[in-house]
Amino acid sequence: MRSRTLTILFTLTAILLFAFMIQQATGVFSFKELSGVTQEQAKPELSFDNLRGGLYQIETENYLQQHYGFREPLTRLYNQSLWTVFRYSKVVEDQRIAITDDNWIFETPTIEEYYQSRSYYIANDASEVANKFEEEAQRLRQIQAILEPYGTHVFVALLPGKEQVCAEHMPKNTQFFEEKKITAFDFYSKRLKELGVNHINFGEWFIQQKGHTDYPLFPQTGAHWSILAAMHSTDSLIRYMEHLSDSNMVNITIGAPFKRTMRPDADVENLMNLVWPLQKAPNYLAEAKTDHDTTAWRPRLLTIGDSFYWNIAHFTPVDDIFAKAPYWYYFSSVYFDGPESKVIEKDLLKEVLLSDFVMLSYSTVGLYQMSNTFSSRILHEIYYDEGETGPVDFDSIPDKRSKKFLRYIELKQHNALE
């Protein structure tokens, strides 16, 4: 049988088979990019050795997997079909998240935190975890006492967790601890208060505000606080810094919220790369701007903390508020301070002394990943010269200072520290 229909069908098949190749080469149709970080496969280098050893073949397959024509819509189509039919998403396995029946997304550590099934909860104020946070608070008390006279204010910003604010949406868990234990977050907050360590606890404010704001404090399908919540918290941060330094900083004005979902408000949902949005309720955005007060002080802020800071960095006028505002993601990567670098490459003592404020900001979940690297390292650099070691006494503040600290202080007093 050779009919026109068959000829047409075969021709269409051939066109389809070539369509992917043509789209890859020309990119004639444009699609919304897929979210998520992948290890980018460079275009493979064709050489005899690569081909013979099989490396070229592996790299080509990986490269095509990331660059074949129509990749974006086909991946979304596949993911959507799995989600629609099975409520299955690879992200759930890969990223340790849970999606409730009404499509609320929570990171697994958040759930564990809520149900106190992490190994970090504190029983009777006497555990290894309690000791860790007690020591951290004690160290910060010393750091604060030593650095404040030289104009560097170190403070802790305790950020809320999604489990605190959206508890009613939490996935049900049968392993609920009937006898509630003290979370490290609460313990740490309590000890900071008792020891007089500078800190601002946003958790309390968020719980008070719940249900009273015209925007969600936490987005339904994101892991972090909402952009608007971060904006309003920035305003509180400025007021807190003014209070600590007895100064006048710029004011930020946050405009009326309008419906718009920006990437961070659906950060986990974005990773699912679906065709249709998971969240039906709107997210909000607002314009945040500073007044033009030329007399206002624009201090230098060094932020060390978890990924909650990104919403402040990206959606508030940080550059207008601060003279400089580098951000250290935990104690690993450095952002907004020249080319991206590593914390380990930095002169910690100098960076701290150069700053007017050092903000240690952690959410309930991120708090556990906080190592004592900052406080113990900075104290060591304050007390000891290179190569020296010694214990840190928490009962009193030693008089001993390192040569490096004294040198930097002298430079700072002459405005020559840079």
Next chain:
Amino acid sequence: MVFSSNVFLLYFMPIFFLVYFLLPKKIRNYFLLLASLLFYAYGAPEFIIQLIVSTIANFYLVRWMNRVEKPGLKKLLCGISIAISIGLLFYFKYGNFTMNNINSVLGWFGGKPLQWTRILLPIGISFFSFQSVTYTLDTYRGVNKPMERLSDYMLYIVMFPQLIAGPIVRYCDIADQIRNRESLYTDRLHGFYRFVIGLAKKVLIADVIGFQVDKVLGPSNYDVLTSAQLADIANKIATIDSTTAWIAIFAFTFQIYFDFAGYSDMAIGLGRMMGFKFPENFDNPYVSTTISEFWRRWHQTFSVFIKNYLYFPLGGSRVKTEARKYFNLWFCFLISGLWHGAAWNFVIYGALQGIFICADKLFLKKFNERLGRIPSVFFTFLIIVLTRCFFRIERIDLSWLFIKRLFAFDFAPFHFGDNPHLYVTMLVAAFFSFFTLSKFGLKVQDKVYFTEYNKKQHIIAFIISILAFVFCLGALNASGFSPFIYFRF
């Protein structure tokens, strides 16, 4: 290169068919040969020379064998030709295994291990070696005359659709098609539909199930694992609950079928697009009422090969004693097991299949007949599932441990919601595996696979195939790349 790779689907296949159909018929075979060599060289560049040289040598040896009159010399040349094919297979596939065992035995007696550099296994060697053997033996027996042209013979051996995982095509079945074949539009379209069915079996069923099986039993090839990884798998198996163990082994039973049958569909489909009619390789094996029937339906071209080139030469069933008859049967399955892999677990697998075949002849078949069709299908399926433990778990101690866990009756509660993707896929796999138990199912299968379509049916099949192809491509790349299980064999 494998059929479910991006390189093949997005580049090799479209370019190959475009050029192939644009070329005059006279030179299409040369182009197909060239493309097939390229196909193999891309996947196994180190072995392409060996493949070409052995093929050329075999071609001239068989021609020489065909010309000589003296039976003794003819037999000798036939023997040399087979020795080349089987010798290469033995060296590459069983060299490491043999040396490991020799060294183990030496170790027991306090001897020093022999030095040996591990050999890599050329992909598809088990398949093209067998095709080469069928050519030699069929020519020797006078079933067919040797090929006139080297290029035709090489094409028979290296033709890319069936080069690396079959079907094992007998020379006499395809000789005419190599010289003269028609590729009508309806064949091209039917071939494409069949290819897409195979791709869907592989990507949407086998890979989905395989991903979960690997989580329980580790990767399918234990050779590549470190001792720490193996210890981890052993630990997992030792502590597995019976529910998970049963799900895993049922899942693997479906995975291997859809993986291999999918590959065969793709090979048959690609062949048909060019006008070749390759033999079928699977005929609903899981609806078999006996193990003997299962082996007539599973990997049919391999079973035919074993029957014609091993079972019959051993004497088949025309032997003096019953014991010898059963030994012949059992031995053929033992060799079949070893063909699947150079490891003791495959030997056990083959031996078990042989025992069940003999049991079939002795009493099991009668027992199954008394059970009735449906119960005997499920009883046979259960035997297949259980023997698969030795196929999947490449260490006998771990296979045994796993079987113990199956029968530990340590069942954990089953929750469908824990992994609906896997369970639904398994249900789909089960549905298609047993679909042809009904007459309606057989009718549908016949319609889809073996009937010429009218225009309307072509349009429907075309739309479904295109959507399925696109969906498979998305699935393949969204969920990662997975090679075919049977490539290792």
